[in-house]
Amino acid sequence: MVAPILPLTLTDIVLRRQGKQILGPLSMTIAGQGITIVLGPNGAGKTALLRAMHGLERLQGGRIKWAVPLDQARAAQAFVFQTPILMRRNVRDSIAFPLQLAGQNRKQTRTAADLMAAKVGLADRADLDCANLSGGERQKMALARALITAPQVLFLDEPCANLDGAATAEIEAILR
Secondary structure: OOOOOOOEEEEEEEEEEOOEEEEEEEEEEEOOOOOOOOOOOOOOOHHHHHHHHHOOOOOOEEEEEOOOOHHHHHHOEEEEOOOOOOOOOEHHHHHHHHHHHOOOOHHHHHHHHHHHHHHOOOHHHOOOEHHHOOHHHHHHHHHHHHHOOOOOEEEEOOOOOOOOHHHHHHHHHHHO
């Protein structure tokens, strides 16, 4: 069994960009199971906070502590960006990529990716190049790629932004 990576404790974290403080000092703890939502106006630092917790932002002050060593915490989390990152590959291989990075063999990763593609409604798109997906399909693919590793913590940065109502409903159903 994998040790739980939560709680996550942020102590007086500060982020600056181009000499301007964009976040902090901020202290908080995310204790355990459930959903934590960060709300605020545009420019309030929500994305910066998520990126900092995920390790994509360098802190200028304070510290972030997981319940386990950092390498274990990093391996047990995933991030879905507001604008999906597309790879120059087909849907199946894009979804399988995190498993390949973890050292699983190609046959296993492709089988797992096909199962995950089916779960998110992309089974019929598995051989399609990611660049040819619609906006909603791109978000589903990004979500599938994040979920394939069964992360304990999933960071979502406005995963339904710029999507129509139907695509938003599909993404929300997958998340539930």
